[in-house]
Every structure is written in C-alpha cells, then in structure tokens.
Amino acid sequence: xxxxxxxxxxxxxxxxxxxxxxxxxxxxxxxxxxxxxxxxxxxxxxxxxxxxxxxxxxxxxxxxxxxxxxxxxxxxxxxxxxxxxxxxxxxxxxxxxxxxxxxxxxxxxxxxxxxxxxxxxxxxxxxxxxxxxxxxxxxxxxxxxxxxxxxxxxxxxxxxxxxxxxxxxxxxxxxxxxxxxxxxxxxxxxxxxxxxxxxxxxxxxxxxxxxxxxxxxxxxxxxxxxxxxxxxxxxxxxxxxxxxxxxxxxxxxxxxxxxxxxxxxxxxxxxxxxxxxxxxxxxxxxxxxxxxxxxxxxxxxxxxxxxxxxxxxxxxxxxxxxxxxxxxxxxxxxxxxxxxxxxxxxxxxxxxxxxxxxxxxxxxxxxxxxxxxxxxxxxxxxxxxxxxxxxxxxxxxxx
Amino acid sequence: xxxxxxxxxxxxxxxxxxxxxxxxxxxxxxxxxxxxxxxxxxxxxxxxxxxxxxxxxxxxxxxxxxxxxxxxxxxxxxxxxxxxxxxxxxxxxxxxxxxxxxxxxxxxxxxxxxxxxxxxxxxxxxxxxxxxxxxxxxxxxxxxxxxxxxxxxxxxxxxxxxxxxxxxxxxxxxxxxxxxxxxxxxxxxxxxxxxxxxxxxxxxxxxxxxxxxxxxxxxxxxxxxxxxxxxxxxxxxxxxxxxxxxxxxxxxxxxxxxxxxxxxxxxxxxxxxxxxxxxxxxxxxxxxxxxxxxxxxxxxxxxxxxxxxxxxxxxxxxxxxxxxxxxxxxxxxxxxxxxxxxxxxxxxxxxxxxxxxxxxxxxxxxxxxxxxxxxxxxxxxxxxxxxxxxxxxxxxxxxxxxxxxxxxxxxxxxxxxxxxxxxxxxxxxxxxxxxxxxxxxxxxxxxxxxxxxxxxxxxxxxxxxxxxxxxxxxxxxxxxxxxxxxxxxxxxxxxxxxxxxxxxxxxxxxxxxxxxxxxxxxxxxxxxx
Numbered sequence: 001x002x003x004x005x006x007x008x009x010x011x012x013x014x015x016x017x018x019x020x021x022x023x024x025x026x027x028x029x030x031x032x033x034x035x036x037x038x039x040x041x042x043x044x045x046x047x048x049x050x051x052x053x054x055x056x057x058x059x060x061x062x063x064x065x066x067x068x069x070x071x072x073x074x075x076x077x078x079x080x081x082x083x084x085x086x087x088x089x090x091x092x093x094x095x096x097x098x099x100x101x102x103x104x105x106x107x108x109x110x111x112x113x114x115x116x117x118x119x120x121x122x123x124x125x126x127x128x129x130x131x132x133x134x135x136x137x138x139x140x141x142x143x144x145x146x147x148x149x150x151x152x153x154x155x156x157x158x159x160x161x162x163x164x165x166x167x168x169x170x171x172x173x174x175x176x177x178x179x180x181x182x183x184x185x186x187x188x189x190x191x192x193x194x195x196x197x198x199x200x201x202x203x204x205x206x207x208x209x210x211x212x213x214x215x216x217x218x219x220x221x222x223x224x225x226x227x228x229x230x231x232x233x234x235x236x237x238x239x240x241x242x243x244x245x246x247x248x249x250x251x252x253x254x255x256x257x258x259x260x261x262x263x264x265x266x267x268x269x270x271x272x273x274x275x276x277x278x279x280x281x282x283x284x285x286x287x288x289x290x291x292x293x294x295x296x297x298x299x300x301x302x303x304x305x306x307x308x309x310x311x312x313x314x315x316x317x318x319x320x321x322x323x324x325x326x327x328x329x330x331x332x333x334x335x336x337x338x339x340x341x342x343x344x345x346x347x348x349x350x351x352x353x354x355x356x357x358x359x360x361x362x363x364x365x366x367x368x369x370x371x372x373x374x375x376x377x378x379x380x381x382x383x384x385x386x387x388x389x390x391x392x393x394x395x396x397x398x399x
Numbered sequence: 400x401x402x403x404x405x406x407x408x409x410x411x412x413x414x415x416x417x418x419x420x421x422x423x424x425x426x427x428x429x430x431x432x433x434x435x436x437x438x439x440x441x442x443x444x445x446x447x448x449x450x451x452x453x454x455x456x457x458x459x460x461x462x463x464x465x466x467x468x469x470x471x472x473x474x475x476x477x478x479x480x481x482x483x484x485x486x487x488x489x490x491x492x493x494x495x496x497x498x499x500x501x502x503x504x505x506x507x508x509x510x511x512x513x514x515x516x517x518x519x520x521x522x523x524x525x526x527x528x529x530x531x532x533x534x535x536x537x538x539x540x541x542x543x544x545x546x547x548x549x550x551x552x553x554x555x556x557x558x559x560x561x562x563x564x565x566x567x568x569x570x571x572x573x574x575x576x577x578x579x580x581x582x583x584x585x586x587x588x589x590x591x592x593x594x595x596x597x598x599x600x601x602x603x604x605x606x607x608x609x610x611x612x613x614x615x616x617x618x619x620x621x622x623x624x625x626x627x628x629x630x631x632x633x634x635x636x637x638x639x640x641x642x643x644x645x646x647x648x649x650x651x652x653x654x655x656x657x658x659x660x661x662x663x664x665x666x667x668x669x670x671x672x673x674x675x676x677x678x679x680x681x682x683x684x685x686x687x688x689x690x691x692x693x694x695x696x697x698x699x700x701x702x703x704x705x706x707x708x709x710x711x712x713x714x715x716x717x718x719x720x721x722x723x724x725x726x727x728x729x730x731x732x733x734x735x736x737x738x739x740x741x742x743x744x745x746x747x748x749x750x751x752x753x754x755x756x757x758x759x760x761x762x763x764x765x766x767x768x769x770x771x772x773x774x775x776x777x778x779x780x781x782x783x784x785x786x787x788x789x790x791x792x793x794x795x796x797x798x799x800x801x802x803x804x805x806x807x808x809x810x811x812x813x814x815x816x817x818x819x820x821x822x823x824x825x826x827x828x829x830x831x832x833x834x835x836x837x838x839x840x841x842x843x844x845x846x847x848x849x850x851x852x853x854x855x856x857x858x859x860x861x862x863x864x865x866x867x868x869x870x871x872x873x874x875x876x877x878x879x880x881x882x883x884x885x886x887x888x889x890x891x892x893x894x895x896x897x898x899x900x901x902x903x904x905x906x907x908x909x910x911x912x913x914x915x916x917x918x919x920x921x922x923x924x925x926x927x928x
Binding site: 050188189190195246247248250251252253254255257258259261262264265266267285286287288289394395397398399 | 423424427487488489505506508510513515599600601697698699700701716719887888889890891892893
C-alpha cells in the first residue's frame with residue numbers, strides 16, 4: 001500500500017509537471033493556429049533555384065489546404081537585401097505591419113538583425129515540431145556562426161562539407177588529411193578547391209584546419225596572438241598540396257559550381273559542396289557523369305545550418321510560426337531531403353520520430369553519389385578565424 | 400564631366416588608397432593591366448594597318464569588312480567567354496586534336512587561360528580590337544588620297560605593302576587617334592575580357608576593382624572608389640606614353656622610307672599576315688560555336704568533341720534562363736536605339752553644313768569613351784543616387800545612351816552631311832514645305848544609315864556590362880550582367896547560356912537591318928548604302 005502510494009506520487013510528480021505545461025502549450029498552439037487562419041505570410045527567401053522555388057510552392061499549397069494560410073514566396077537574389085529593407089523600415093518608423101513576415105537566413109545576416117533587436121521572439125523552441133529537431137546531436141542548430149540563436153530562429157536545414165570524387169580515378173577513401181595529401185601527390189594536377197575568400201574556399205580552409213588540429217578547443221575561441229602557431233599545420237599541408245595541385249596551385253576555381261564544371265569536363269577529379277546531395281542532383285540533371293563518389297572527412301564534416309526567422313514588425317507572426325512549424329514537420333522535412341525535390345539534409349532527429357513519421361524518411365531514395373548521412377559534425381570555428389585565415393591565405397599564395 | 404568630378408571628389412580618400420596599396424599582389428595587378436592593355440593595342444593597331452594595306456592593295460576590302468563584321472557585332476564578353484571555352488586545356492581546340500594526335504585522354508594541366516602573363520587575355524583583346532580598328536581605318540580611308548599616294552610610291556619601285564605603310568598609313572593614323580585612344584584605355588581598364596580570360600592570382604587591376612565594387616561588404620567599396628582614381632591616372636599616363644611612342648614609330652618609318660630599301664617580293668610577308676588574319680577569324684568563329692556547344696551540352700567530358708547528348712532538361716533550363724533576361728535586354732536595346740536616333744537625327748540636321756561643329760560635337764560625345772569606364776560610371780552613379788533614380792530602367796537607359804551616342808553621331812552626322820543639298824533645293828522650288836521635303840526627300844536618303852545606326856546602337860546596348868551594373872545598382876539584369884556574373888564566379892556553362900543571347904541578338908539585329916535596307920530600296924537606284 002505504502003509502496004503503491006509512493007508509486008502513485010512518483011507517477012503524479014512525473015506526469016503533472018510535464019503534462020500540465022504540455023497541455024497549456026497545446027492550448028496556446030491551438031490559439032496560434034486559429035489566429036493564423038486567413039493570414040498572408042510574406043516569405044522572403046532566395047529564389048535563385050528552380051527546385052527550391054517548386055518546393056516552396058508545394059508548401060504554400062499544403063498550408064492553404066490545411067491552415068488557410070496564404071504563403072507568398074518573395075524571391076530575392078540575396079537575403080542581405082531583405083535585411084537592409086527591415087533596417088530601412090525601422091528607421092522609417094514602420095514598427096508594425098512590416099512587409100516581411102518570415103526570412104530564410106543565417107550567419108552574418110542573422111547576426112545583423114539580432115544585434116539590432118529587429119527579430120520577433122524567442123519563438124523557435126515553443127513550436128510543437130521543435131521537439132523533433134536534433135538539438136543535442138547537431139550543435140549547428142543552436143549556434144549560428146558563433147552566435148547563439150536563443151530561439152530567435154528555427155533551424156530549417158543542415159549543410160555538411162562533402163568532398164566528391166571521380167570513382168574511376170580515386171580508389172580507397174582518402175578521408176583524412178594525410179591520405180588526401182598522398183593521393184594529391186600521386187595524381188598531380190587533379191585536385192583543387194575553390195579560391196578563398198569565396199564562401200566554399202574559406203570553408204575548405206576551416207575544414208582542413210579542424211581536421212589537422214588535435215586540440216580543436218582554441219579554434220572555438222577568438223583568434224589571437226597564437227593564430228600563427230595554431231594555423232601552421234594548415235599552411236604546411238597546403239604548401240605541400242599546392243605543389244601537386246591543379247595548375248600547381250597558381251589558379252583556383254572561383255566557386256563551387258565552377259569546380260563542378262571542371263569535374264564535369266574532366267579537368268579535375270574532385271569537387272566540394274556543402275550539400276551532400278549536390279552530386280546526385282547534378283547527375284540527375286545531366287550536369288555530371290554518374291561515376292561519382294562522396295566522402296566526409298573522418299575528423300567530422302564542417303557543418304552549418306540555415307534558419308527561419310521572423311522580423312520584429314511582421315504583420316503575421318502567428319501565420320509565420322504556423323508556416324515555420326509546418327516546414328520542420330517530418331512530412332515537409334522528408335520532402336525537402338528528397339533529392340527529386342530539393343535534396344537538403346533534414347534538421348530532425350530521425351530516431352526521435354514515431355514509426356509512421358519515420359516512414360517518410362525510410363521511403364527516401366538517395367542518389368548514387370550521396371554519402372551516408374554523417375554522424376560527426378564540426379561546428380564552424382569562432383567567427384574571427386574566417387577573416388584571419390582568408391587574409392593569411394591571400395598573403396601567402398598571391399604572389 | 401559631372402561624373403568625373405564627382406568620382407574624383409569621393410575618390411580622394413587617403414586611408415582607402417593606402418589600403419589599396421596594401422592589397423597582396425597589387426603591383427602585379429597594375430602591371431598586368433598596363434602590359435596587356437598596351438601590348439594588345441599595339442598588336443591590334445599593327446594588324447589592322449597591315450590588314451587594310453593588304454586588302455586595299457589586293458582588292459579584297461569588301462571581304463575584309465565581311466570578315467570583321469561578325470567579330471565587331473559580338474560583345475567583348477561573349478568573345479571572352481567563347482575564347483576561354485576554346486583555348487582551355489579542356490577546350491574545343493585541344494578536343495579537336497585529342498586523343499588521336501596528342502594522345503591526351505585527360506586534359507593536360509596547362510595554365511593557358513587565366514595565365515599570369517595574360518597571354519590569353521592578349522589574344523582576346525587583339526582579336527576584338529583589330530576588328531574595331533579595321534573599321535575605323537576603313538572609315539578614315541575616305542579622308543586620305545590613298546590611291547594617289549600608293550601609286551606615286553609604286554612608281555618609285557616600292558612594293559604595295561611598304562608604300563602603303565610609309566605613305567598612306569601615317570596619314571590614316573592621324574585620322575584614327577581618338578578611336579585608338581579609346582581602344583587603349585579600354586584595353587587597360589576592361590573587365591569584360593579580363594574576367595573570363597585574364598590573370599587571376601592576382602587579377603588585373605580593373606578586375607580587382609570590379610570585385611571590390613561587387614563585394615557585399617560596404618567598407619570595401621571605399622577602396623573601389625579610390626581605385627577608380629588610380630585607374631584614371633593610369634589611363635592618362637598610358638595615353639601620354641602612347642603619344643610619345645607614336646612619334647618614335649613615325650620617325651622609324653621615316654628612316655625606313657629614307658633608306659630606300661625595296662624588297663624583291665613581299666609575298667612571304669603577305670602570306671604570313673594572311674595566315675594570322677585567317678587564324679584570328681577562325682578563332683573568333685570557333686569561340687561562338689563553343690558558346691553554343693557548352694550552353695546546350697549537359698555533361699561534356701574531355702576529349703569528346705561534340706556533347707554526347709543534349710538533354711531536354713538542359714534546353715528548357717537555358718530557355719528559362721534566357722527568357723528571364725531577354726525581355727530586359729531587348730527593351731533596353733530598342734529604347735537606346737530609338738531614343739538615340741531620335742536625339743541624333745535633329746542634331747545632325749542642325750549641323751549638316753559645318754564640318755567643324757560636327758567634329759566638336761563628336762569630340763564631346765566621344766569623351767566618355769576616353770575615360771576608364773569604371774571611373775566615369777562611378778561618377779555617373781553618384782549623380783544618379785543624388786537624383787534618386789539609381790537602379791531604375793531609366794537610369795540604365797541613360798547610361799546606355801551615353802555610350803551609344805558617339806557611335807550614332809559618327810555614323811549619322813556624316814551621312815546627313817553627305818546628302819547633296821540640291822535635292823532639297825529642287826524640292827523647295829517645287830513648292831514643298833520643309834516638313835514634306837524632309838519626309839519625302841531627306842528621310843529616304845537617310846533610311847539606310849538610320850537602319851544601320853539603329854542596329855549599331857542596339858548592339859552597343861546589348862554589349863554594355865559595367866554601365867548596366869553601375870546605373871542599375873545590380874537590380875537590372877541583362878544578358879551581359881548575368882553572363883559577367885556567371886563568368887566571374889567561374890561558372891562557364893552558365894556564362895555560356897547567357898552569352899548565347901549576347902552573341903545572337905547583335906547578329907540578328909544587323910542581319911535584320913541589312914535585309915530591311917535591301918527590301919526598302921529594291922526599287923530605287925543610287926540611294927547611298
């Protein structure tokens with residue numbers, strides 16, 4: 001009797017603190033959904049890719065049917081335009097009824113809006129579907145370019161630096177810096193990386209530095225006087241690699257797509273991308289031959305996430321949250337990860353899904369050149385490292 | 400002028416200048432700008448003189464004109480992108496000979512395109528500017544008694560080539576000083592060819608400036624502003640140096656003339672020059688073909704010459720890409736052409752009698768072409784921002800007009816002046832009003848040059864990249880701006896997809912102008928072409 005009373009107490013203690021907030025939370029969420037009904041949500045997102053635009057159209061259709069929300073994709077060429085627009089609205093005193101309700105954002109653009117107090121929130125972790133997000137396993141969902149997101153933006157997708165190679169020319173998996181270097185030296189003129197300070201080129205420098213450093217701790221602190229000492233393994237590696245690289249390291253592809261082009265015509269055996277499905281997509285669209293393999297470095301793939309945020313003056317915060325919640329639902333995330341539609345890796349923790357929801361992901365076919373989804377992610381070094389690495393690279397290799 | 404003053408004012412920023420000087424590789428950048436610009440101009444000038452000399456003395460000037468026209472119509476950007484696709488180790492040229500002759504199964508690791516010495520940039524510039532200078536020399540032929548000079552010299556026993564170079568060429572040279580200076584300044588300051596072909600680590604100074612201008616970080620823009628000032632100084636210095644050099648060359652020519660040496664036969668020299676010209680022409684054609692091949696090929700592995708398959712996906716992709724910019728490009732071209740002609744025709748009417756006024760107006764209109772485009776356009780941009788019309792269609796149209804007007808003037812003003820005033824007088828004695836006289840007498844006589852002028856202005860507008868970028872504040876997308884952006888990020892396949900429009904539109908426009916001209920005058924004889 002006493003034992004069962006204790007059990008009951010335990011059960012009550014366990015259930016109530018969890019169940020009650022859960023109950024009110026779902027009540028709150030019902031209120032949000034009700035408020036969102038009939039709202040128009042202006043979603044400012046990069047519109048430069050046909051596949052992505054089609055995906056957003058699909059989401060708009062689903063949201064119209066299910067929530068009576070009108071999702072308008074405002075296609076921008078660079079989200080920095082939207083950031084300046086929001087800043088302009090603030091200086092014009094338009095603190096309500098702003099023209100933007102939801103933005104696709106990360107990195108310095110997020111930092112600009114957050115530090116200026118121009119974001120609505122925090123809201124991201126309160127969404128019902130936020131429970132599925134892989135917060136614990138993927139640090140990049142919480143830290144965006146060394147700035148804590150603090151619930152002001154919701155992770156929408158994750159990117160992990162992936163190396164793709166021509167399978168007929170590369171055997172074995174040179175997935176650590178030493179093996180990669182010896183492959184490069186045995187195959188002169190066949191490896192390169194996009195030229196820093198391009199986005200992908202700088203990412204490659206950071207990836208190699210992290211992979212070459214036994215103690216990664218100092219790289220997550222602001223770079224200081226020890227920059228030269230800490231970065232020296234990278235320069236040693238590059239000095240040797242450049243000698244045997246494409247054009248002897250005197251010319252580099254300008255961007256990721258440029259390098260993909262060089263792989264496609266046969267000038268190179270390698271390319272890089274932040275999207276692990278990039279090569280499979282390119283093969284599907286006949287931009288690459290189909291003998292492509294992929295790897296992520298054993299030390300872990302440099303990763304970052306991209307996010308959704310709501311401007312402080314949005315006219316439809318409820319609608320924006322419902323849209324965001326839908327976009328991280330298992331159904332929407334599975335479609336996004338599907339290479340036939342977009343092929344962008346999910347931010348959800350698939351293990352936390354119930355069997356019905358997991359079925360969405362089990363049904364995905366991944367292309368011939370997509371690596372198995374990575375387990376080790378490396379967050380970006382502290383933001384101060386990027387500029388210093390770029391400058392040092394330019395000083396060293398522009399003669 | 401306002402543009403220049405504004406540019407100088409904002410450009411005077413000492414910290415930014417010192418930051419420019421601290422840029423890694425800046426010395427090499429400036430040097431490669433100067434080197435490629437001056438060598439290319441010198442080679443193009445020499446080739447153009449030789450080509451005209453050979454063509455006129457060999458009676459194939461018409462064929463020469465027909466050869467240079469497609470090259471002239473083709474924008475620098477398109478030729479640049481095309482040449483990159485031809486000359487690269489994985490390019491069309493080596494594919495033709497691989498693997499059967501070269502044994503290459505993989506493209507060799509040769510640093511040909513984007514080479515540090517700028518040789519491929521040189522080839523591109525020479526190819527394009529030779530065409531331009533041939534046209535300028537051809538136009539100047541009318542002002543020089545070339546046949547008489549040539550004959551006098553021939554009776555003294557000189558071969559046609561030497562007599563041309565020592566008698567006619569110096570006189571022609573005097574006539575083309577302005578276009579030559581424009582070519583020189585363009586050679587030093589261009590980005591259209593230097594982006595796809597030029598050296599890369601470091602790039603030419605103008606490409607460096609262009610990268611700063613298009614950088615999203617506004618603190619870097621100050622550097623670009625100050626850089627335009629430096630570019631301006633480089634341009635002036637180069638022109639002064641060229642003038643001095645020109646004098647030297649004239650002296651050398653005189654020494655050669657006074658030496659009295661006569662060659663037995665000029666045939667080997669003639670043949671060599673003929674081969675060089677033919678090779679250049681072939682290279683130009685190949686680069687146009689390469690653009691088409693690359694744009695419509697999916698995967699295209701070395702050494703296959705023709706893409707194995709061209710999927711429907713690729714075609715629809717290219718069509719979708721082109722459709723989105725074709726509208727803006729064509730609208731700008733049409734507006735520039737119509738407005739330009741509407742402005743120039745009345746002005747030409749006004750100074751049909753005074754050759755002096757015509758020359759002065761021409762010189763003023765020509766001024767923007769003598770400045771590095773970035774310097775001038777930066778000033779224009781400052782002005783547009785003041786007027787709060789930057790980034791609008793009207794602003795871009797205005798900037799295009801600035802660059803189209805000198806060509807329109809050069810074509811229409813002499814054409815108007817050449818019309819015999821007695822036609823008009825006869826019509827007046829028959830009692831026709833001035834308006835009617837213009838419509839029934841002058842207009843038909845001007846129709847053909849006007850058609851040509853419309854085509855020329857439209858193709859100038861299609862080719863303009865930097866004016867579109869600066870006046871459009873990056874918001875107005877044309878085929879040129881998209882192709883340059885793609886080439887700048889090294890994505891040659893995307894660049895080729897946009898360059899197709901760049902190549903096709905001017906060719907179509909010129910073809911239409913010629914056909915329309917021929918149709919209009921089927922029944923008339925003696926109408927000036």
